[in-house]
Each structure stands twice: as C-alpha cells, then as structure tokens.
Amino acid sequence: MILIGRYLSPFTRRVAVSLKLLGLPFERRPLTAWHDLEELRRLNPVGRVPALILDDGEMIFESSAILDEIDRIAGPDRALLPAAGPARREALRVTAVALGVMDKAAAARYERVMRPKEKVHQPWIDHNIGQVMSGLGWLEERFADTALPPEMSQPVISTVVAHDFLAVAMAQMVDLQGVPALRALSQACADLPAFAETRPEIDL
Ligand SMILES: N[C@@H](CCC(=O)N[C@@H](CS)C(=O)NCC(=O)O)C(=O)O
Structure with a gap:
C-alpha cells in the first residue's frame, strides 16, 4: 500500500x-x-x-x-473501532471530536500562514481556536481517568494526533497547559514506534 x-x-x-x-x-x-x-x-x-x-x-x-x-x-479482533453498538457509537463520538479539533486547528493555521499578513482576519482565527479549545476540553474530560499506557483504539490515536498537531504546529496559538490528561496521554504514546516514527515536522 x-x-x-x-x-x-x-x-x-x-x-x-x-x-x-x-x-x-x-x-x-x-x-x-x-x-x-x-x-x-x-x-x-x-x-x-x-x-x-x-x-x-x-x-x-x-x-x-x-x-x-x-x-x-x-479483521474484527484487531480493528481499532468496535464493530457495533454503544461502544462503536462512543468511539465514533470521541474520534469525531478529535477530527473536529484537527479541522478547526487547520482552519486557524491556514488563516495565519496562507494569507498575506494584512489580510489575516483575527476574529476568524479566534473563532476557530475557541472551537479547538472547546473540543479539547471535552476530550480532556473523556480521558481524565484513562489508565496509562492506554489500550490502543482509534479514539486514542486520533486524540493523540490532534494534540500533537497543536503542540508542534500551533504552539503560539493554543495553550495546552489546561489539558494535562491529554498531554499525559500523548507522552505515554510518544515512544511507541507507531508514534515516534511518524512525528510531525513543520515545513510550511
Ligand atoms: N476530512 C479530510 C480532511 C483532509 C485535509 O483537510 N487534508 C489537508 C491536510 S491536513 C489538505 O490536504 N489540505 C489541502 C487543501 O485543503 O487544499 C480527511 O479526514 O481526510
């Protein structure tokens, strides 16, 4: 592939x-x-x-x-999302919030890095960052009691990836001090080869 x-x-x-x-x-x-x-x-x-x-x-x-x-x-025994029922719906909900955080973070970042400085519309950035913070707060509550290292699942993967994107690409726009559980989750995954070998690097 x-x-x-x-x-x-x-x-x-x-x-x-x-x-x-x-x-x-x-x-x-x-x-x-x-x-x-x-x-x-x-x-x-x-x-x-x-x-x-x-x-x-x-x-x-x-x-x-x-x-x-x-x-x-x-196959069903190894799949990262449950096959059906309440467990699948909850996993899809958490994953959807992580995806929403990624979408809104990207919108704020594009406004900052893609547009000429004099055309950057700060209220649009603030709007998107507000939605990022709201999604992060919801994820923080969801993962507050998660035993570390976590069992791997798509909600965990997508949440860690969303957190890491903010940490690497948006450190000046987003304060991650207020989401200690998400930071701990990310740190618990950081040295696993799947995460360590895919660390994001900025070149835009
Ligand atoms: N909903 C899409 C989002 C994909 C997406 O936004 N990709 C970005 C990179 S992070 C992209 O290719 N942006 C280029 C563009 O929008 O022109 C997915 O889950 O794959």
Whole structure:
C-alpha cells in the first residue's frame, strides 16, 4: 500500500499510526496540496491528503474511509473501532471530536500562514481556536481517568494526533497547559514506534 501525505497532516498521521500499530506495511509519498497539487488531484479529485493506494491499485481518500478499510483488512479482533453498538457509537463520538479539533486547528493555521499578513482576519482565527479549545476540553474530560499506557483504539490515536498537531504546529496559538490528561496521554504514546516514527515536522 502507498500512503499519500506528510505527517504534519494530522489526518495522514492518524492513518499512518493505525497502519503501523496493525503491522500493515506501506510506502509513503509526502505530497501536499501546496507543492504537488496536479499530482494530488490525479489521486484525489479534491486534491487533499491523505489518500491510500491499495495493493491492487485501487484508491481511497478521506481518512475515515481509509481507516474503515484498514479495520476491515485487520479483521474484527484487531480493528481499532468496535464493530457495533454503544461502544462503536462512543468511539465514533470521541474520534469525531478529535477530527473536529484537527479541522478547526487547520482552519486557524491556514488563516495565519496562507494569507498575506494584512489580510489575516483575527476574529476568524479566534473563532476557530475557541472551537479547538472547546473540543479539547471535552476530550480532556473523556480521558481524565484513562489508565496509562492506554489500550490502543482509534479514539486514542486520533486524540493523540490532534494534540500533537497543536503542540508542534500551533504552539503560539493554543495553550495546552489546561489539558494535562491529554498531554499525559500523548507522552505515554510518544515512544511507541507507531508514534515516534511518524512525528510531525513543520515545513510550511
Ligand atoms: N476530512 C479530510 C480532511 C483532509 C485535509 O483537510 N487534508 C489537508 C491536510 S491536513 C489538505 O490536504 N489540505 C489541502 C487543501 O485543503 O487544499 C480527511 O479526514 O481526510
């Protein structure tokens, strides 16, 4: 399989961490919409990462759709999301909040780094950061009593990846001091190969 995207993209990283935790080998092409848009559009019509090329050449995009297929390949005993029922719904809820934090963080970051300085609209950044903080507060409560190291699941992976994206790419916009449980969760995962080998690096 070939994973398209950089680890700075939290959506790409959560796929990479999941593949590594499940022991599914993959190559990676670190394309971005900023440097490789034409090539990326040939893989995903919207020109976003991540995309995953399966061994038979079939293409999947959107991280949730990719992870759905990865769970299917891994099988029900190893899947990172429960198969059904209240446990699945709760796992999807937590994962959705982590994804929302990623989306809102990316919106605030794009406003800061993609637009000319004189056109940056601070109220829009503040709006998005407010939503990031609200989502983080909700996740903090959810993980406050989690025994560490945590059992691996998609809610844990996506929450750690969302936290790490904020820590690496948005340290000046977001104060993570107020979410000690999430910081502890991230630290408990940091040295596991799946997380250590996919650390995000800033080049935009
Ligand atoms: N909902 C999508 C979000 C993907 C996404 O926003 N990717 C970003 C990188 S973090 C991207 O490729 N942005 C380029 C653009 O929007 O032009 C998913 O879960 O895969």
